[in-house]
Amino acid sequence: MQRILLAEDDNIMRPYLQQALERGGYEVVAVDKGTEAVPLLENEFFDLLLSDIVMPEMDGIELAQYCSEVSPRTKVMFITGFAAVSLRASREAPHANILSKPFHLKDLTSQVGKILHEAALMRV
Template structure:
């Protein structure tokens, strides 16, 4: 079981991701924006940060930067619907995994499993 901090501004997607990850046996704290995710970092340590990139408040890249400073070695996974933003995220955080929306829940859970097992 991994402790996952999820930041996703789309309420429906946030709910689907939370339920899928919890069904897979993970503990998930879901935040609706980047600022809430930055606040939730205090409740760590976390095994994985799973964050959208484009969202209100701090964007996902900023959340990841703050999280990595507070918890070096934290695994980070970005999800985004914007190809150009995905490229920027991959360049700014090369150790992170970037998944493009739409993403199938089964594929996302499998990628999470791979990341937390590493």
């Protein structure tokens, strides 16, 4: 089963996203800030880091950059509601996919599935 590390600080959105991804057949570990994700990335393997960009303590871009250092095989996808932040993410984490809020859960699971399918093909 493919594993996703979800970093989302919104207490309403996080369980909603987690449930949708679990229904899609993924194992999901959810945290409410980037600093909580750090030890998980250091000690476990995740196929995908799905992170909000704007979070307290450590934003999603910093988290993605750290992820690329400690777990380079982990793919990264951002979710954000801020267009300007999307542009910054594209510059600072160019290999990450970005999904802008608001989005439909079908769009999320479709995008995640595409990313993970492509990653699996590259490993074969």
